[in-house]
Amino acid sequence: MVSQGAEATLAAKPARPNIILCMTDDQGWGDMSCNGLKRIQTPALDAMAANGLRFNRFYAQHPSCSPTRASVMTGRHPYRMGCYWPGMTLRIGEMTVAQAVKQAGYSTAHFGKWHLSGGKPGAGRPLPADEPLGPGKFGFDEWFSVSNWFDLDWTFSHNGKLEKVPGDGSDAIVGEALEFIGKNAKAETPFLAVIWFGSPHVPLQPRAEDLAAAGGSEYYGELIGVDRSMGTLRKGLRDLGIADDTIIWYTSDNGAWEDENAAPDAFGSNGDLHGHKGELWEGGIRVPGLIEWPARIKAPVRTDVVGCSIDIYPTIVDLLDLDVPGQVKPLDGVSLVPLIDGTMQERPRPIGFWHHGGSSLEGGPLAWMENRFKLFRPKPGDYQLYDLIADPNETKDLAAERPDDVARLKAALEAWQESVRRSNDGADYRQAG
CATH class of the missing domain: 3.40.720.10 (Alkaline Phosphatase, subunit A)
Incomplete structure (x- = not known):
C-alpha cells in the first residue's frame, strides 16, 4: 500500500x-x-x-x-x-x-x-x-x-x-x-x-x-x-x-x-x-x-x-x-x-472548530488544528495543547510545556474567530455582491 x-x-x-x-x-x-x-x-x-x-x-x-x-x-x-x-x-x-x-x-x-x-x-x-x-x-x-x-x-x-x-x-x-x-x-x-x-x-x-x-x-x-x-x-x-x-x-x-x-x-x-x-x-x-x-x-x-x-x-x-x-x-x-495527485505531504492551512456552548455561542468550545498540534479551548480561559501525531487519544496536555506554541495557536484561533463573526454579520455577502 x-x-x-x-x-x-x-x-x-x-x-x-x-x-x-x-x-x-x-x-x-x-x-x-x-x-x-x-x-x-x-x-x-x-x-x-x-x-x-x-x-x-x-x-x-x-x-x-x-x-x-x-x-x-x-x-x-x-x-x-x-x-x-x-x-x-x-x-x-x-x-x-x-x-x-x-x-x-x-x-x-x-x-x-x-x-x-x-x-x-x-x-x-x-x-x-x-x-x-x-x-x-x-x-x-x-x-x-x-x-x-x-x-x-x-x-x-x-x-x-x-x-x-x-x-x-x-x-x-x-x-x-x-x-x-x-x-x-x-x-x-x-x-x-x-x-x-x-x-x-x-x-x-x-x-x-x-x-x-x-x-x-x-x-x-x-x-x-x-x-x-x-x-x-x-x-x-x-x-x-x-x-x-x-x-x-x-x-x-x-x-x-x-x-x-x-x-x-x-x-x-x-x-x-x-x-x-x-x-x-x-x-x-x-x-x-x-x-x-x-x-x-x-x-x-x-x-x-x-x-x-x-x-x-x-x-x-x-x-x-x-x-x-x-x-x-x-x-x-x-x-x-x-x-x-500525490504531491501534498501535509495540510497547508489549519482548521478552526467552534461549537455552541450550553448557553451561548461565545462560551462554547473551540479548537485550532495544525498537522501536529491541536489547541483545544473547552471553556473560556482554559487552553489545552495536544500532539495528535504522538498522542492521538489526547491523553497528555502539553500547554504548560509549550507556552510558545499555545500563544502562537491562540493568536491564530482568535483571528479566525473574529473573521467568522464578521461573516456571520453578513460582511461576506456584501463583498460578493
Whole structure:
C-alpha cells in the first residue's frame, strides 16, 4: 500500500468526472472494518479503501449534523452562515457545490437527509416543491429527500411528489440515485449526486435480517444496510461503464454518540479516540474518510494528511478549474487535488472548530488544528495543547510545556474567530455582491 499518496500511480484527468458525495449520519471513526471494526464486516467500504484514498485523519467540521452538512455544501465553517446547531439552515446568499458545478454543465441531485431547511425537529418529512430552503433552492435539479433522519418503509419527496419506498432507507435512496445516474450516463452528461444517509442515526430500525446479521445490534444492523447500499452503488457504476471516471467521496457528519450509560457499541465506536458526538475531542469530529476514483487514483493510498468536510467544495472547484462568479469568501477549506495527485505531504492551512456552548455561542468550545498540534479551548480561559501525531487519544496536555506554541495557536484561533463573526454579520455577502 502506498503511504501518504506520494507515489500513487495516476492517470490523465478526465475532463469532467462524475461526482458522488456520500455522508452517513453518526457513523464513528471506528465503524469500518478497515479502521478496526470487529462487530460486523463492511466489505463495500473496505473495497473502497483498498481501491482508493483512505484518510487516517479526516474531520467533520462540526460535531453535529446540520452544521457539517452546511460545510460540505459551501467549503465554509457553518457559523459563518449562522448554522449553529442541528436543524438550522443554509443562507440563500451562500454559494453551494451544486450551484458551482452547474456552471460546468453538470446535472445535480440530492438524495436522502437534507436537514438544512429548518422546521420542526424529529423524523424526516418529505420536502415539498416550494420548500423555501430545500435542495431546489440551492442548485439541485432533482431531489429525493426528507428533512431529517429516515428508516424503513419511508415516504420521500421526489421534487415535491410523494413516493413511499418499502424496505431499508439506505437501499431506497441509492436505488433512486442510480436511476438519476443511469439517465445522465445515457445522455453523457456529467453529474453531481449527493447521497446523505439517515443511518445509523437513532431511532435505530434495521431490517430483521440485518439485525440478525449484526448479532442483535440495531446500530450495526443499520450500518450493514449502509454498506450494502454502497456496494450496490459501486456495482451500478461498473455496470453502467462509468466507474473509472466517477469520484465517490464517503464520510460521516460527526463521530458516534457512544452513550456511556448504554451497552458497549450500542451507538457505534470512535475506536480509541477520546470523546463523542457533540464534543470537539477527536471522537466527536474525526470520522471515516474515503475517496475512490479509479481513473485518477490507480493504487491504494493511506494518508496521514489532514482532510476535512470543508475541503470537499474547494477540491471540486479546483478539479473542474472553475472560476465561480459571485463566490462567497473566505473559504475555510483547501483543495485536496495535490493530495489526490500525490504531491501534498501535509495540510497547508489549519482548521478552526467552534461549537455552541450550553448557553451561548461565545462560551462554547473551540479548537485550532495544525498537522501536529491541536489547541483545544473547552471553556473560556482554559487552553489545552495536544500532539495528535504522538498522542492521538489526547491523553497528555502539553500547554504548560509549550507556552510558545499555545500563544502562537491562540493568536491564530482568535483571528479566525473574529473573521467568522464578521461573516456571520453578513460582511461576506456584501463583498460578493
